[in-house]
Amino acid sequence: MHDVVIIGGGPGGYAAALYAHNFGLSVALVEKDRLGGTCLVRGCIPAKTWLETASVYQTVARSSEFGVESSEPTLDWPAALARKNQIVDGLVKGLSGLLKTRGVEVHEGFGRIVDGGIEVTASDGATTTLAAKATIIATGSVPRTIPGYVIDGERIVSSDHALDWTRQPDRVAVIGAGAIGAEFASMLADVGSEVHLFEALDQILPGMEPEAAKAVGRSFRKKRIKVKTSTQVGAPHMSATGVMVPFGDDSVEVDVVLVAVGRAPVTEGVGLETIGVTTDRGFIPVDPETMQTVVPNVYAVGDIVAGTPQLAHVGFAEAIAAITHIATGETAPVDYRAVPMIVYTHPEAASVGLTEAQAIEQGFEVEVTNHGMRGVGRAIIHGETGGVVKIVAKKDGPILGATVVDPVAGEVIHELMYSVGWEALPSEAAAFIHAHPTISEGIGETLLAAAKRPLH
Numbered sequence: 191m192h193d194v195v196i197i198g199g200g201p202g203g204y205a206a207a208l209y210a211h212n213f214g215l216s217v218a219l220v221e222k223d224r225l226g227g228t229c230l231v232r233g234c235i236p237a238k239t240w241l242e243t244a245s246v247y248q249t250v251a252r253s254s255e256f257g258v259e260s261s262e263p264t265l266d267w268p269a270a271l272a273r274k275n276q277i278v279d280g281l282v283k284g285l286s287g288l289l290k291t292r293g294v295e296v297h298e299g300f301g302r303i304v305d306g307g308i309e310v311t312a313s314d315g316a317t318t319t320l321a322a323k324a325t326i327i328a329t330g331s332v333p334r335t336i337p338g339y340v341i342d343g344e345r346i347v348s349s350d351h352a353l354d355w356t357r358q359p360d361r362v363a364v365i366g367a368g369a370i371g372a373e374f375a376s377m378l379a380d381v382g383s384e385v386h387l388f389e390a391l392d393q394i395l396p397g398m399e400p401e402a403a404k405a406v407g408r409s410f411r412k413k414r415i416k417v418k419t420s421t422q423v424g425a426p427h428m429s430a431t432g433v434m435v436p437f438g439d440d441s442v443e444v445d446v447v448l449v450a451v452g453r454a455p456v457t458e459g460v461g462l463e464t465i466g467v468t469t470d471r472g473f474i475p476v477d478p479e480t481m482q483t484v485v486p487n488v489y490a491v492g493d494i495v496a497g498t499p500q501l502a503h504v505g506f507a508e509a510i511a512a513i514t515h516i517a518t519g520e521t522a523p524v525d526y527r528a529v530p531m532i533v534y535t536h537p538e539a540a541s542v543g544l545t546e547a548q549a550i551e552q553g554f555e556v557e558v559t560n561h562g563m564r565g566v567g568r569a570i571i572h573g574e575t576g577g578v579v580k581i582v583a584k585k586d587g588p589i590l591g592a593t594v595v596d597p598v599a600g601e602v603i604h605e606l607m608y609s610v611g612w613e614a615l616p617s618e619a620a621a622f623i624h625a626h627p628t629i630s631e632g633i634g635e636t637l638l639a640a641a642k643r644p645l646h
């Protein structure tokens with residue numbers, strides 16, 4: 191009998207398996223595919239590797255601005271794909287080794303809760319049943335699509351396929367301008383593909399501050415991405431030369447359509463019905479203090495949890511909460527108020543805490559401070575002055591949320607994570623000295639302005 195059996199070896203599942211080591215729990219981890227899950231195998235890591243290739247390409251393309259002469263860059267797509275695969279393979283191998291050193295028993299196969307345990311069906315059909323004192327479901331998510339757009343992996347694809355394209359597409363329609371759609375649009379345009387980006391809502395990056403969407407939108411225009419917001423696409427038609435994507439009275443022909451309209455939880459077939467765990471549109475409701483489902487010794491973490499962000503780092507934190515409760519009976523609830531969210535477009539858009547609209551909706555009287563990166567020395571040195579910082583504070587109170595747009599926004603957002611998490615007043619956060627010259631200074635200046643004592 192194991193102390194814990196975990197179904198799913200992505201960030202939620204593998205983090206739970208690794209963290210259990212702190213308490214000496216005996217753990218079995220069941221994975222039907224490769225260890226690492228969406229994030230490592232077909233999400234964060236490969237996507238950011240492609241974005242890094244695009245960034246290097248642009249550095250070379252713009253080098254003469256910096257007084258460095260070079261020839262026009264050309265992209266060796268197969269070499270970039272090989273580097274992506276090498277990075278993913280290395281991390282999967284590293285994870286597998288780490289699990290081994292932590293004494294985690296890894297079972298390859300499909301895990302399903304049955305009477306008396308967790309049944310694992312291997313690819314050859316052989317089954318074993320594992321007994322467990324506690325079970326963690328961490329089965330993750332898969333790309334969704336929209337009516338008319340049947341994913342065939344060739345002309346109509348999801349991010350799963352796009353990460354493994356063997357050649358660069360010339361013309362791409364991206365449907366959905368959330369994190370996935372915006373990141374692919376940015377990457378593909380930076381390496382010279384023609385990109386049409388369609389978003390049903392009235393701004394790109396709909397969950398983010400409008401100032402961030404505008405700043406990223408300006409950079410998208412410079413990349414010649416054709417952005418269509420408030421636009422629904424009609425069903426596509428295959429033509430001899432590509433795919434016709436209709437919208438309004440118009441249409442565009444592309445070589446491939448990438449559908450990025452969200453991710454659906456994977457909870458079917460896991461045997462939830464056998465134990466009485468019901469789902470809400472496929473998501474599993476949990477007690478946020480402990481990550482327990484309605485069945486006390488069955489926990490859920492990661493993308494399948496109802497009402498929490500589908501982010502790898504949230505999965506990690508939920509895994510820690512679940513394992514802490516299983517091992518000690520104590521709670522270690524996830525602090526969802528201060529979760530950084532980063533969209534790795536170029537420039538990046540990063541946010542933490544509440545947006546202005548969310549704060550107002552929650553009844554706060556707010557004070558908002560906006561600051562541009564135009565006058566920030568390091569941003570000028572980088573040749574990237576289109577960034578913004580926005581801080582939302584409760585009137586005469588603490589910082590509730592913040593947003594940064596800049597090529598390194600994903601790194602510098604973390605100081606604002608502490609400000610939001612520790613409920614710092616703008617004046618308290620502004621009292622610390624930011625090093626000069628840095629991008630973080632743009633945040634320092636915004637904090638000074640939010641404390642009503644601007645400097646520059």
Ligand code: NAD
Nearest residue numbers: 366367368369370371388389390450451452453500532533
């Ligand atoms: P998403 O929900 O973030 O964005 C999907 C977008 O598609 C939305 O803006 C939505 O309005 C739009 N949309 C839906 N139907 C449409 C239609 N018919 N026509 C045009 N637009 C339409 O989903 P995603 O970008 O697919 O990402 C899935 C999940 O993975 C999200 O939770 C996201 O946060 C997470 N993710 C995060 C990162 C990151 O943190 N960098 C990267 C990738 C994915």
